[in-house]
Amino acid sequence: MKLRVIVATLLMIIPLSMYAQMEQLKGKLINKETGEPVPFANVVLPGTTHGTSTDSDGYFSIGYTDLMKELSFKISAVGFETVDIPIGGAVEAASHGELLVYIRPMVYTVGDVDVFGKSMVYRKLLRQAVDAIPDNYIVQPYNYVGSFVEKSITPNREHFRNTQVVIYNKVGYKRMSAPELYQSESYRFNSAERSFKPVSAYDALTLMDEILSADIIKAPRNVLDESINDEYTFSDNGIVELDGRKIQVIGFNVPEPTMANVYYANVKSCKGEIYVDTLNKAVVKYTLSCEMEGTNYLGYNYVANNDAPTQLDLVVTYKPYEGRYILGVVSISAGNKRLEYITEAVETMNVEEIEGRQYIER
Numbered sequence: 001m002k003l004r005v006i007v008a009t010l011l012m013i014i015p016l017s018m019y020a021q022m023e024q025l026k027g028k029l030i031n032k033e034t035g036e037p038v039p040f041a042n043v044v045l046p047g048t049t050h051g052t053s054t055d056s057d058g059y060f061s062i063g064y065t066d067l068m069k070e071l072s073f074k075i076s077a078v079g080f081e082t083v084d085i086p087i088g089g090a091v092e093a094a095s096h097g098e099l100l101v102y103i104r105p106m107v108y109t110v111g112d113v114d115v116f117g118k119s120m121v122y123r124k125l126l127r128q129a130v131d132a133i134p135d136n137y138i139v140q141p142y143n144y145v146g147s148f149v150e151k152s153i154t155p156n157r158e159h160f161r162n163t164q165v166v167i168y169n170k171v172g173y174k175r176m177s178a179p180e181l182y183q184s185e186s187y188r189f190n191s192a193e194r195s196f197k198p199v200s201a202y203d204a205l206t207l208m209d210e211i212l213s214a215d216i217i218k219a220p221r222n223v224l225d226e227s228i229n230d231e232y233t234f235s236d237n238g239i240v241e242l243d244g245r246k247i248q249v250i251g252f253n254v255p256e257p258t259m260a261n262v263y264y265a266n267v268k269s270c271k272g273e274i275y276v277d278t279l280n281k282a283v284v285k286y287t288l289s290c291e292m293e294g295t296n297y298l299g300y301n302y303v304a305n306n307d308a309p310t311q312l313d314l315v316v317t318y319k320p321y322e323g324r325y326i327l328g329v330v331s332i333s334a335g336n337k338r339l340e341y342i343t344e345a346v347e348t349m350n351v352e353e354i355e356g357r358q359y360i361e362r
Contacts, residue, residue, distance in 0.1 A: 042317075055329075126224060163190075186354040
C-alpha cells in the first residue's frame with residue numbers, strides 16, 4: 001500500500017509531456033473463449049490517473065517505470081471479467097515476445113420484459129443519466145492528451161497518420177448546443193507520424209472535430225436529448241458487468257433518422273446501444289451503426305457525392321478517473337476510412353489553455 005501511494009503521488013506531479021518518455025509496455029487483449037481481440041478495454045493503474053485503452057484491434061501501449069513493477073495494471077471491459085496484470089511479470093513476458101492477455105466474457109442476462117421493455121422506463125433512465133452528469137464527469141476545465149489515428153484502406157495501399165493531440169475544454173461536461181460545444185473546446189497537435197507526405201491542404205486536413213462531436217455526454221443531437229428521444233424506439237438488450245457493477249444495455253432504433261436526431265446527414269437507417277450503470281446512472285459506452293448515402297469520402301456531411309451507400313460504425317467508451325469518468329475511446333469507421341482516438345492522460349490542475357482548432361496538420 002505504501003508503494004502504491006508513492007507511485008500515485010509521483011504520477012500526479014509528472015507533467016503530461018513526461019508520459020511519452022516512460023518505458024512502454026505493449027500487448028494485446030484476447031477474448032479467452034473466442035480468440036478474438038477485445039477492443040476498447042480500459043487498462044489502468046488503480047488509485048492513479050494513469051491509464052489507456054485497447055484499440056479496435058485489441059492492442060494497447062502503456063507507460064511504466066521501474067518503481068511501478070511491483071504493482072499491477074487493472075484491465076476491464078464492458079461484458080468481460082476484470083483482471084489484474086502484474087507489471088513486472090508482464091514486462092518480463094513482453095521481453096520474450098508479444099504479450100497476450102486473455103480475458104473471459106461475462107454472460108448477458110435478460111431484463112424483466114414487463115418493466116424494462118417499456119420505452120417510458122428507458123427514457124426515464126436516460127433522463128437520470130443526464131441529471132447525473134455533474135456527479136459522474138469532470139465539471140471544470142481540463143486537458144485530454146491522447147493519440148489520434150486516421151487510416152485510409154484501399155485494395156492497393158493503406159495510408160495512416162498517427163498524431164498526439166492535446167484537447168482543451170474550458171467548462172467541463174454538461175449538455176450543450178452545437179455552438180456552445182464548438183466554443184468550449186479547442187485542440188492542437190504535438191507530433192505526427194504518417195505513411196504519406198501531404199502535398200495539399202486537403203491531405204493535411206485533420207478530422208478531430210468528428211471525435212469531439214461523438215462525445216455524446218456533452219454533444220447534441222443524440223439519444224440523450226430528451227427533446228428528440230421520442231423519435232427513438234427502445235429495447236432491453238440485457239445486463240452486463242463492468243468492474244462488478246451492473247450495466248443496463250438499452251438498444252435503440254431511429255425509424256426516421258435526420259441530422260436533427262442522429263447528427264449525421266443522408267442517413268437511411270440507424271440503430272445502436274447505450275450502456276448505463278444502474279447504480280450511479282453513468283453512461284459508460286455508446287454504439288451507433290448507420291447506413292448512409294450521398295456522402296463525402298469519410299461518410300460525413302461536408303461534400304455530397306453519388307457513391308454507393310456507406311456503412312458508418314461508431315463506438316464511444318468512458319473510463320474511470322478519480323471517482324468520475326473521462327472519455328476513453330472514440331472509434332469511427334466509414335467506408336474505407338477509420339478514425340480512432342484514445343485518451344492517455346488528463347489534466348485538471350495545471351490546465352493548458354489552447355486557442356482555436358488546428359484543422360490543418362503542420
